[in-house]
Amino acid sequence: MEAQAVEREGGMNGLEKLVLREGGWSAEVYLYGAHVTSWKSSQGEELLFLSSKALFEPPKAIRGTAAASPSASRSSPTSAPFLPTASPATASGPSTPIPNSTPLPTPLQPSSISFFLLLLLLLTTISKPIPTGASITSNSYLSFFFSLPLPNFFSSFEYRLRVQLGPAGLLTLTSRVRNTNSDGKPFSFTFAYHTYFSVSDISEVRVEGLETLDYLDNLQDRSRFTEQGDAITFEGELDRIYLEAPRKIAILDHEKNRTFVVIKDGLPDAVVWNPWDKKAKAMSDFGDEEYKHMVCVEAAAIEDPVTLKPTEEWTGRLQLSLVPNTHVGGSLDVPNAL
Ligand SMILES: O=P(O)(O)OC[C@H]1O[C@@H](O)[C@H](O)[C@@H](O)[C@@H]1O
Numbered sequence: 001m002e003a004q005a006v007e008r009e010g011g012m013n014g015l016e017k018l019v020l021r022e023g024g025w026s027a028e029v030y031l032y033g034a035h036v037t038s039w040k041s042s043q044g045e046e047l048l049f050l051s052s053k054a055l056f057e058p059p060k061a062i063r064g065t066a067a068a069s070p071s072a073s074r075s076s077p078t079s080a081p082f083l084p085t086a087s088p089a090t091a092s093g094p095s096t097p098i099p100n101s102t103p104l105p106t107p108l109q110p111s112s113i114s115f116f117l118l119l120l121l122l123l124t125t126i127s128k129p130i131p132t133g134a135s136i137t138s139n140s141y142l143s144f145f146f147s148l149p150l151p152n153f154f155s156s157f158e159y160r161l162r163v164q165l166g167p168a169g170l171l172t173l174t175s176r177v178r179n180t181n182s183d184g185k186p187f188s189f190t191f192a193y194h195t196y197f198s199v200s201d202i203s204e205v206r207v208e209g210l211e212t213l214d215y216l217d218n219l220q221d222r223s224r225f226t227e228q229g230d231a232i233t234f235e236g237e238l239d240r241i242y243l244e245a246p247r248k249i250a251i252l253d254h255e256k257n258r259t260f261v262v263i264k265d266g267l268p269d270a271v272v273w274n275p276w277d278k279k280a281k282a283m284s285d286f287g288d289e290e291y292k293h294m295v296c297v298e299a300a301a302i303e304d305p306v307t308l309k310p311t312e313e314w315t316g317r318l319q320l321s322l323v324p325n326t327h328v329g330g331s332l333d334v335p336n337a338l
């Protein structure tokens with residue numbers, strides 16, 4: 001197969017982005033944080049939500065997009081926050097390094113919760129800078145490699161992220177974390193793929209696949225409830241962590257007659273979030289009315305942090321695809337190749 005052109009373009013605020021193309025579809029990935037800021041269908045429709053007020057100011061997360069958000073487990077005494085300072089990708093296969101004429105930003109940081117960002121800032125100041133990098137390892141693959149040698153009292157680990165745009169627009173984000181501790185200590189972390197989908201009207205959206213599951217309600221001190229509805233619908237602020245969620249979740253957009261299919265592997269939980277009007281107004285990087293046109297559905301490992309023994313590796317994968325409106329119980333025409 002012929003190598004596919006991955007274009008390198010200037011993005012907002014002087015940050016750079018890479019554009020993947022496949023069969024008329026496209027995806028844009030900012031080198032900063034490896035945020036996937038755009039995923040467009042062959043009809044040119046934008047499928048991800050990106051706030052018009054999003055800040056492109058490292059180390060802040062870009063509001064909207066699809067981005068991996070690993071975070072050291074707060075419950076683990078041996079854990080350290082992720083400080084993803086990237087060095088050139090080491091994934092196997094034909095590799096076309098991105099020309100070094102323009103240095104990559106340092107450090108690359110995933111979108112994340114503010115707790116993580118605060119620690120990240122702190123640690124950035126005490127850790128030595130490491131060269132950053134990314135490379136195109138195959139036709140429409142991008143690999144990012146983050147590694148973090150920290151002083152002994154912190155855990156050390158590697159984090160790798162691969163972004164792939166496949167046939168029929170299948171967007172795959174594969175994360176790998178490896179415990180590189182030399183002192184035999186385990187490493188624990190939580191993880192979420194923050195994914196903001198663009199929808200026509202939130203009050204007409206249904207999220208299917210999570211019915212009958214137990215969830216923790218972030219709006220009620222993480223109290224535990226059981227989902228009673230036959231789908232999740234939206235009439236106000238919603239912020240829930242669904243536990244032991246199935247591999248496949250569907251987001252139905254009636255007005256557009258289309259369904260996003262989320263397939264997750266290695267990630268037991270699913271977060272569903274919409275800030276609604278009041279919280280939207282309180283967020284400086286989010287438009288007052290934008291909650292009407294987005295829904296955040298995250299594949300995550302939150303309730304039970306992942307714990308790795310030294311040299312152990314974890315893989316968490318997210319696959320996004322788009323099909324005409326259908327129900328998750330039906331026969332979804334979704335590629336299952338993993
Ligand atoms: O504002 P942040 O930190 O980017 O997070 C956005 C939302 O992300 C979701 O994962 C959380 O469940 C919400 O509570 C949170 O508000």
